[in-house]
Amino acid sequence: MLTVPVRQLGESERAAVERILDRDPYAGAQIAERIAAHGLNWWRAEGRVYGYGPGRRIESLIWSSAHLVPVCATPPAVDAFAELLGADPRMCSSIIGRADAVLALWDRLGGHWGPARDVRPNQPLLVAAAEPPIAPDPFVRLVQRDEVDQLFPAAVAMYTEEVGVSPLADDGGRGYRRRIAELVRGKRAYARFADDRVIFKAELAIVTRRTAQVQGVWVDPEFRGRGLAAAAMAAVTQDALRRVAPTVSLYVNDYNTPARRVYARCGFTPAGTFATVLF
Numbered sequence: 404m405l406t407v408p409v410r411q412l413g414e415s416e417r418a419a420v421e422r423i424l425d426r427d428p429y430a431g432a433q434i435a436e437r438i439a440a441h442g443l444n445w446w447r448a449e450g451r452v453y454g455y456g457p458g459r460r461i462e463s464l465i466w467s468s469a470h471l472v473p474v475c476a477t478p479p480a481v482d483a484f485a486e487l488l489g490a491d492p493r494m495c496s497s498i499i500g501r502a503d504a505v506l507a508l509w510d511r512l513g514g515h516w517g518p519a520r521d522v523r524p525n526q527p528l529l530v531a532a533a534e535p536p537i538a539p540d541p542f543v544r545l546v547q548r549d550e551v552d553q554l555f556p557a558a559v560a561m562y563t564e565e566v567g568v569s570p571l572a573d574d575g576g577r578g579y580r581r582r583i584a585e586l587v588r589g590k591r592a593y594a595r596f597a598d599d600r601v602i603f604k605a606e607l608a609i610v611t612r613r614t615a616q617v618q619g620v621w622v623d624p625e626f627r628g629r630g631l632a633a634a635a636m637a638a639v640t641q642d643a644l645r646r647v648a649p650t651v652s653l654y655v656n657d658y659n660t661p662a663r664r665v666y667a668r669c670g671f672t673p674a675g676t677f678a679t680v681l682f
């Protein structure tokens with residue numbers, strides 16, 4: 404039996420949930436996007452939000468779906484969430500969020516859910532709130548709907564390189580292709596083309612009223628080391644700030660020194676540390 408005040412939240416508590424998400428708009432971005440689209444009805448949002456706090460007061464949140472995402476999770480909240488989630492088999496494919504909460508959760512859940520395929524304990528969270536100080540690449544643009552077939556191979560290459568498994572493995576890539584097409588339709592996918600070949604790509608994977616989170620940044624291996632990435636990212640950042648959200652955010656592996664240099668040149672500054680546990 405649970406000995407801590409944790410419970411699933413519903414639509415009647417939406418205002419309280421949104422207040423907590425506003426306290427950390429970067430760690431809470433994925434949850435905020437889902438709630439804005441579907442509310443707190445788990446059967447529509449394809450995930451559940453659990454809250455921690457005494458009585459009716461909510462102090463911390465965790466999103467439980469394909470990803471497990473803690474937000475403003477204090478040590479007592481982490482204990483509560485781990486007690487709840489550890490009672491059942493693992494359903495998520497990753498745990499993502501502020502490093503202190505993610506690593507504490509994994510310390511508690513690893514014995515129940517382990518082993519992990521990979522643990523990335525130090526991923527700098529970076530944020531840009533002003534337009535880049537360098538000139539954007541004029542050839543980076545939004546991908547058009549009839550260009551999904553050209554974008555898809557680059558997206559598969561990026562995913563496989565970054566995550567360590569192919570998105571084609573489970574269903575031949577049908578679900579992943581739908582996601583890429585969805586981003587293109589939403590004017591959230593950027594690319595630079597060389598003829599019909601994508602040589603740079605990035606997506607606004609999450610969009611809220613507070614931030615646009617960039618993921619899937621990739622340069623064709625043949626074109627790396629030519630100084631392409633900085634101006635390309637500047638183009639993405641400039642458009643996102645002008646058209647989509649007041650900030651642009653992303654997180655990067657600490658060992659990816661070239662990428663960190665690119666983001667610094669584009670005006671991104673540190674805003675904390677994320678961690679990711681991959682299954």
